[in-house]
Amino acid sequence: MRTPVTIIGAGLGGLTLARVLHVHGIPATVYEAEASATARAQGGMLDIHEHNGQRALREAGLYEEFRALVLEGREATRALAADGTVLFEEADDGTRGRPEVLRGELRRILLESLPAGTVRWGHKAGAVRALGEGRHEVTFADGTAVTTGLLVGADGAWSRVRPLLSGAVPEYTGTSFVETYLFDADTRHPAAAKAVGGGAMFALAPGKGIQAHRETGGTLHTYVALRRPQEWFTDAGFTEPAEPFDPAGAAAAAARTAAEFAGWAPELTALITDADTAPVLRPLYTLPAEHRWERVPGVTLLGDAAHLMIPNGEGANLAMYDGAELGKALAAHPDDTEAALTRYEQAMFARSAAEAADTADLHNRMFGDDSPHGLIAMFTGAGAGAPAGAGAGAGAGETV
Numbered sequence: 001m002r003t004p005v006t007i008i009g010a011g012l013g014g015l016t017l018a019r020v021l022h023v024h025g026i027p028a029t030v031y032e033a034e035a036s037a038t039a040r041a042q043g044g045m046l047d048i049h050e051h052n053g054q055r056a057l058r059e060a061g062l063y064e065e066f067r068a069l070v071l072e073g074r075e076a077t078r079a080l081a082a083d084g085t086v087l088f089e090e091a092d093d094g095t096r097g098r099p100e101v102l103r104g105e106l107r108r109i110l111l112e113s114l115p116a117g118t119v120r121w122g123h124k125a126g127a128v129r130a131l132g133e134g135r136h137e138v139t140f141a142d143g144t145a146v147t148t149g150l151l152v153g154a155d156g157a158w159s160r161v162r163p164l165l166s167g168a169v170p171e172y173t174g175t176s177f178v179e180t181y182l183f184d185a186d187t188r189h190p191a192a193a194k195a196v197g198g199g200a201m202f203a204l205a206p207g208k209g210i211q212a213h214r215e216t217g218g219t220l221h222t223y224v225a226l227r228r229p230q231e232w233f234t235d236a237g238f239t240e241p242a243e244p245f246d247p248a249g250a251a252a253a254a255a256r257t258a259a260e261f262a263g264w265a266p267e268l269t270a271l272i273t274d275a276d277t278a279p280v281l282r283p284l285y286t287l288p289a290e291h292r293w294e295r296v297p298g299v300t301l302l303g304d305a306a307h308l309m310i311p312n313g314e315g316a317n318l319a320m321y322d323g324a325e326l327g328k329a330l331a332a333h334p335d336d337t338e339a340a341l342t343r344y345e346q347a348m349f350a351r352s353a354a355e356a357a358d359t360a361d362l363h364n365r366m367f368g369d370d371s372p373h374g375l376i377a378m379f380t381g382a383g384a385g386a387p388a389g390a391g392a393g394a395g396a397g398e399t400v
Contacts, residue, residue, distance in 0.1 A: 013319030020327030076199030134298030
């Protein structure tokens with residue numbers, strides 16, 4: 001008798017787990033706070049890597065569907081100086097192993113691969129408590145509850161499941177992103193479109209930067225990075241992402257952000273000042289670099305719930321790989337769930353700790369005292385440990 005699996009969170013990691021379990025004939029139910037699959041936009045571009053994200057999609061039996069989503073040419077990368085001078089440029093020649101897709105489209109193929117009713121929408125997890133003998137109860141915001149023999153927290157940075165395993169709480173990194181979009185940019189914002197080019201663009205300086213990625217057509221998706229205390233953003237007029245700006249407030253927040261880049265090329269600052277959407281504040285939080293816990297029967301975590309890091313192009317890849325590896329472990333140990341969870345967690349702890357160290361190095365290269373030259377050295381292979389094609393999607397390609 002297989003243990004019923006309850007997954008909290010219908011992000012990429014939770015859905016990959018559900019799909020791999022389904023491939024192996026193991027039923028699972030996913031509970032998601034959002035009202036539907038289309039309740040909100042799902043973020044921007046993701047570069048899906050051969051060694052983790054693509055392997056997860058193969059385990060899920062969705063590799064060909066994934067390849068059909070790839071936006072050709074988006075692996076192109078360029079780094080610009082503050083005056084718009086091109087410091088580094090690399091074309092997308094199709095050999096870099098990090099193809100770009102839209103997060104929402106990737107989530108769609110995962111959802112469509114699951115049996116009807118697998119995802120229970122509109123179920124926001126509230127209280128979670130242990131019942132003993134590896135069983136847990138999850139109570140939702142609407143007052144309903146579910147009892148499960150195996151609970152998986154795939155519910156992100158502010159996981160409701162994590163406290164069953166760990167007292168760790170995400171901490172602000174000191175840096176926030178401000179997210180904006182320009183639409184039909186080749187026609188309406190040609191200078192900015194030319195600056196961004198066909199893929200990812202980085203214009204960085206110590207403690208700040210303007211990063212952008214070309215999505216479908218002429219859509220430019222920008223993340224402006226600023227190393228500032230959270231109070232700075234409050235004083236600048238930013239609201240919580242769920243709270244709408246009034247037009248005057250949005251304009252003031254955008255202007256305050258752009259003022260941090262006074263003297264930069266107008267085609268770069270236009271990504272802020274000419275945005276077609278209100279700026280959205282995305283504070284960056286992390287869990288401890290070597291976050292881990294002692295084995296607790298009947299519960300585990302994956303993705304950001306387990307190893308929240310600064311955006312580095314790996315978050316979605318790691319979450320999907322976690323989901324695939326957990327699904328495989330459960331399938332390999334049908335009569336011993338605890339052995340499966342132990343095997344999964346020990347491997348996950350090791351790979352997430354290694355990735356956290358690499359992420360800290362990347363963040364320093366991007367926004368440290370040697371920026372942007374440290375990042376360019378990594379792109380060109382001059383920096384220690386520089387991966388081939390590194391950087392496409394690191395920050396601009398993937399955020400929350």
